[in-house]
Amino acid sequence: MxxxxxxxxxxxxxxxxxxxxxxxxxxxxxxxxxxxxxxxxxxxxxxxxxxxxxxxxxxxxxxxxxxxxxxxxxxxxxxxxxxxxxxxxxxxxxxxxxxxxxxxxxxxxxxxxxxxxxxxxxxxxxxxxxxxxxxxxxxxxxxxxxxxxxxxxxxxxxxxxxxxxxxxxxxxxxxxxxxxxxxxxxxxxxxxxxxxxxxxxxxxxxxxxxxxxxxxxxxxxxxxxxxxxxxxxxxxxxxxxxxxxxxxxxxxxxxxxxxxxxxxxxxxxxxxxxxxxxxxxxxxxxxxxxxxxxxxxxxxxxxxxxxxxxxxxxxxxxxxxxxxxxxxxxxxxxxxxxxxxxxxxxxxxxxxxxxxxxxxxxxxxxxxxxxxxxxxxxxxxxxxxxxxxxxxxxxxxxxxxxxxxxxxxAMDINPECKSGVDGVCWSQINALKAPLEPNVVLKPVPDKKFVLAVSEFFYTLDALFWKDNDQYQRFFQASPAIVTHMINNRSFMMPPFPPLTQSDPIPPNMVCPTDDSKCTDGSNVKGGKLCECVNIIQVDLGAVAEVIFIDWGSSSFLHPMHLHGTDTYIIEQGLKPKGVDNKAFIQQLQDKLAKNGANLATTKPKPCVKDVVTIPPSGYAVVRIHFNNPGFWMCHCHYIFHSDTGMSMIFQVGTRDQFIKPPPGFPVCNSFMPKVDPDEFKSIKWDDEPT
Missing domain, CATH: 2.60.40.420 (Cupredoxins -  blue copper proteins)
Known part of the structure; x- marks a missing residue:
């Protein structure tokens, strides 16, 4: 045998x-x-x-x-x-x-x-x-x-x-x-x-x-x-x-x-x-x-x-x-x-x-x-x-x-995170211990409130290939659709150098506008305007933020959102009711969170701690983040084709005088675009020219 x-x-x-x-x-x-x-x-x-x-x-x-x-x-x-x-x-x-x-x-x-x-x-x-x-x-x-x-x-x-x-x-x-x-x-x-x-x-x-x-x-x-x-x-x-x-x-x-x-x-x-x-x-x-x-x-x-x-x-x-x-x-x-x-x-x-x-x-x-x-x-x-x-x-x-x-x-079988269902959400799980500073992380009123809405932008063939603008916009063909991906209607583009280690200002034309009206959702078909830019949100060092991740897209994808440099404390997960306007729902949710904030340390004393939080289609997750680590930290979808086509952004935590400096000799890089002088090479005598 x-x-x-x-x-x-x-x-x-x-x-x-x-x-x-x-x-x-x-x-x-x-x-x-x-x-x-x-x-x-x-x-x-x-x-x-x-x-x-x-x-x-x-x-x-x-x-x-x-x-x-x-x-x-x-x-x-x-x-x-x-x-x-x-x-x-x-x-x-x-x-x-x-x-x-x-x-x-x-x-x-x-x-x-x-x-x-x-x-x-x-x-x-x-x-x-x-x-x-x-x-x-x-x-x-x-x-x-x-x-x-x-x-x-x-x-x-x-x-x-x-x-x-x-x-x-x-x-x-x-x-x-x-x-x-x-x-x-x-x-x-x-x-x-x-x-x-x-x-x-x-x-x-x-x-x-x-x-x-x-x-x-x-x-x-x-x-x-x-x-x-x-x-x-x-x-x-x-x-x-x-x-x-x-x-x-x-x-x-x-x-x-x-x-x-x-x-x-x-x-x-x-x-x-x-x-x-x-x-x-x-x-x-x-x-x-x-x-x-x-x-x-x-x-x-x-x-x-x-x-x-x-x-x-x-x-x-x-x-x-x-x-x-x-x-x-x-x-x-x-x-x-x-x-x-x-x-x-x-x-x-x-x-x-x-x-x-x-x-x-x-x-x-x-x-x-x-x-x-x-x-x-x-x-x-x-x-x-x-x-x-x-x-x-x-x-x-x-x-x-x-x-x-x-x-x-199991966000696919219990996106509403109901109790008594076989799908268990992280928001239903307690951490073993309360946060080290519960009165800070779970304070009744957060220092900042952010909404990070993930979605896709649908291109028309005319706008992407034939319109005479020669922009060569990045896209992903999720057949038959042609899309790019966004956070807050902004599709992330990498800066020309690492802002953490090089203090040069990012060219203003590359930085995302703060005016939301300049970056609209939808698609070329609906007249939407795509913003491809370096999307940076600045936060004071030590601030506690209430962040709502929400899916405003029309796809069936779940989005595992990963935050570098710190963790998220998961407060709530769920599904946006059908037929409710996105912005109206956000306002309702924020009003509820504000009402419950005074008792958060009592009702949610040990929130689960993660650096990846998944949101289902038309779903959301509410998290608290203690931004106690100075630097530039990525936040992005961990689905590789989404993150590489724009579903990313950067949190800048603190100011440059609060950053830890890199060691001597740390590599630097940048675009190389020297000035052009029409007369620069006039004085050169070429070998093939008659003397």
């Missing part, structure tokens, strides 16, 4: 693992690669391995980790460390030369260093150190994170954003091109350096163009000592290998779908999903590339960190066969624990759950699937340790195998 089990494992994923292999003991005799040729020699003693999430280091002690300079370690009693990562970003390919005979069934070739299998479909990708996801960063709070990003990609500049990390001491390390830094040109290296704080589940990804969806992302976990973790009593283990990144995946480079196609393969939908960069195409005729295995022991409770690394508009449902999910944190902040059957994950979301492994030892399916009409799935395996014979408890599931049940963040 064990032989049959081994055969089954070989067919479905990887060679058979015995019971003693389930939780490997770290081999502390193995030294880290101090002599790696890609590392800065002066920092080589701090270099971290690329395979932190492999399971190899799961059981290492703090003392043993510090002996070999490993930053992934238990944080109780840990001394602050410098954690150095050397990353090479390059054009690469799935199932390429390093994979040998992987597609012919040689599983050992599939596990070779440098072999990226994805779902077994050969395609070009962008990679960090020839792996997807990119290397995992897992450190202790108080460590110093240093990442050298070497851009070896052809004809592509880049930046790396540290999603969810506040960057209070280092705002110039936030990684937004032309906002907090210049893009990193091909052939150059940029060093990111920042303190590891706060604790929580985060991730890193390219913030330049569409690169994130082609492979440039990975996990980032900052832990505190277990004795200081207020939710640690809910689980036995928090392993480095139990970090899960869910990604949607195309079988071509993402920019081949931008600005869109008219005649073939017009959809902007995924061809596949990946779990930690792996999946098997469920077809008897397809090659068997590995899927991911997560190892556990019976009667133990494990903390799993789930990251919504997807990029497209279709949310993903995450489930573990026969195992409910105890939710304990979101976007890095603990919540009052509650149990659901599934998670609904949007781009940018992070949810920490506890899985109680109380079933009889077996192999159980982990599934991610889209909720859109394509019903694409990806599977991984929860593998119990056992001296008994194991087998799959069921055949590989299709998209309808598991019921959705009670689902967290």
């Amino acid at each position: 064990l032989r049959n089990f081994c055969l089954l494992i070989l067919i479905y994923s990887k060679p058979c693992l015995s019971a003693i292999d389930i939780l490997p003991v770290a081999d502390t005799s193995v030294q880290l690669q101090v002599g790696r040729e890609d590392a800065d020699p002066q920092l080589s003693k701090y270099i971290q391995p690329n395979d932190i999430a492999s399971g190899r280091y799961d059981n290492i002690s703090t003392a043993d980790a510090e002996k070999i300079g490993l930053c992934a370690r238990p944080c109780d009693g840990a001394k602050p460390m410098v954690c150095y990562y050397s990353w090479t970003l390059e054009n690469y390919a799935t199932v390429g030369p390093a994979c040998g005979d992987c597609l012919k069934g040689n599983q050992s070739h599939c596990r070779r260093k440098g072999c990226v299998t994805a779902d077994g479909f050969e395609r070009p990708i962008l990679s960090i150190n020839r792996q997807i996801p990119g290397p995992s960063i897992q450190v202790c709070k108080g460590d110093t994170i240093v990442v050298d990003v070497k851009n070896h990609m052809l004809d592509r500049a880049t930046t790396i954003h540290w999603h969810g990390v506040y960057m209070k001491a280092t705002p110039y390390m936030d990684g937004v091109p032309m906002v907090t830094q210049c893009p990193i040109p091909s052939g150059t290296t940029f060093r990111y350096k920042f303190p590891a704080t706060p604790e929580g589940t985060f991730f890193h990804h390219s913030h330049h163009g569409l690169q994130k969806m082609d492979g440039l992302e990975g996990s980032l976990v900052i832990r505190s000592p277990r004795a200081k973790d207020p939710i640690s009593s809910n689980y036995d283990y928090d392993l480095y290998s139990h970090v899960i990144i869910l990604t949607d995946w195309m079988h071509s480079m993402t920019d081949s779908k931008f600005p869109g196609r008219s005649h073939n393969d017009t959809r902007a939908k995924p061809d596949a999903l990946l779990i930690n960069g792996q999946n098997q195409v469920p077809s008897d005729n397809s090659p068997r590339v590995p899927m991911h295995f997560f190892k556990v022991q019976k009667d133990k409770k494990y903390r799993f960190r789930i990251i919504g690394g997807s990029c497209l508009a279709c949310p993903l449902i995450f489930t573990v066969e026969n195992h409910p999910l105890l939710v304990i944190a979101s976007d890095g902040t603990p919540v009052e624990p509650f149990t659901v059957d599934t998670l609904t994950m949007f781009p940018g979301d992070r949810v920490d759950v506890v899985i109680n492994c109380n079933q009889e030892p077996n192999l159980f399916w982990i599934q991610a699937k889209t909720i859109c009409d394509t019903q694409i799935t990806a599977e991984a395996v929860l593998q119990y340790s056992s001296g008994q014979k194991l087998k799959y408890v069921s055949k590989r599931p299709n998209s309808s195998a598991f019921k959705r049940g009670k689902s967290l963040n």
Whole structure:
């Protein structure tokens, strides 16, 4: 029977693992690669391995980790460390030369260093150190994170954003091109350096163009000592290998779908999903590339960190066969624990759950699937340790195998956030603790009130292509419509230089007008006027704002709105009543909020804290934001085609004298447009002219 089990494992994923292999003991005799040729020699003693999430280091002690300079370690009693990562970003390919005979069934070739299998479909990708996801960063709070990003990609500049990390001491390390830094040109290296704080589940990804969806992302976990973790009593283990990144995946480079196609393969939908960069195409005729295995022991409770690394508009449902999910944190902040059957994950979301492994030892399916009409799935395996014979408890599931049940963040089935419905909204969840300054964050009257209305602008062909204005406006073809996207009727354009680090004034003709009448909604058909401009809202440092995110568009998209530099406290979510004018509804909502504001600290003492809040079609979310971090901070939809076609804006928090200055030698950039003198070259004697 064990032989049959081994055969089954070989067919479905990887060679058979015995019971003693389930939780490997770290081999502390193995030294880290101090002599790696890609590392800065002066920092080589701090270099971290690329395979932190492999399971190899799961059981290492703090003392043993510090002996070999490993930053992934238990944080109780840990001394602050410098954690150095050397990353090479390059054009690469799935199932390429390093994979040998992987597609012919040689599983050992599939596990070779440098072999990226994805779902077994050969395609070009962008990679960090020839792996997807990119290397995992897992450190202790108080460590110093240093990442050298070497851009070896052809004809592509880049930046790396540290999603969810506040960057209070280092705002110039936030990684937004032309906002907090210049893009990193091909052939150059940029060093990111920042303190590891706060604790929580985060991730890193390219913030330049569409690169994130082609492979440039990975996990980032900052832990505190277990004795200081207020939710640690809910689980036995928090392993480095139990970090899960869910990604949607195309079988071509993402920019081949931008600005869109008219005649073939017009959809902007995924061809596949990946779990930690792996999946098997469920077809008897397809090659068997590995899927991911997560190892556990019976009667133990494990903390799993789930990251919504997807990029497209279709949310993903995450489930573990026969195992409910105890939710304990979101976007890095603990919540009052509650149990659901599934998670609904949007781009940018992070949810920490506890899985109680109380079933009889077996192999159980982990599934991610889209909720859109394509019903694409990806599977991984929860593998119990056992001296008994194991087998799959069921055949590989299709998209309808598991019921959705009670689902967290299911804005598609409960957009009104009603109680007693299977769809649970974040506004119905309490944080574990009240805000550190409840009398500030939840003050009866906020210092500022903002409405951020997201929508789309529909072009006519005449206005976009044939009208004699030669403006070359940016667009996205969501066939058959041709649109751009907006916040407050303003489609965001990047400034010509990063305003955080360069104090030159942005040219006035590029800055969005404050007069709303100059930027109207609708489309060219309705006489609407599109404003493409740098949209900046200024806020005093320390101000508390009431922000209403609302969908004024006519599409069926849900919008996961991400705020850099700080968090949002979710006060209310819901749906705008049908037939009610947008502006009239906003006034009604603001009147209600003003009436309830006096009791907010009592009625909503522990609002859920997130840096990504999703609004459904014609829906809204009310949040409080404490703008206590000076700088320029992006706020944008995390659906990649929306953010890159204008659904973004910047909060300027504070004034320049309150900003933290970048270090000496920080790169600068700008447009180059020298003056033109008609006589400049008159005095030059050309070789081909007669003397």
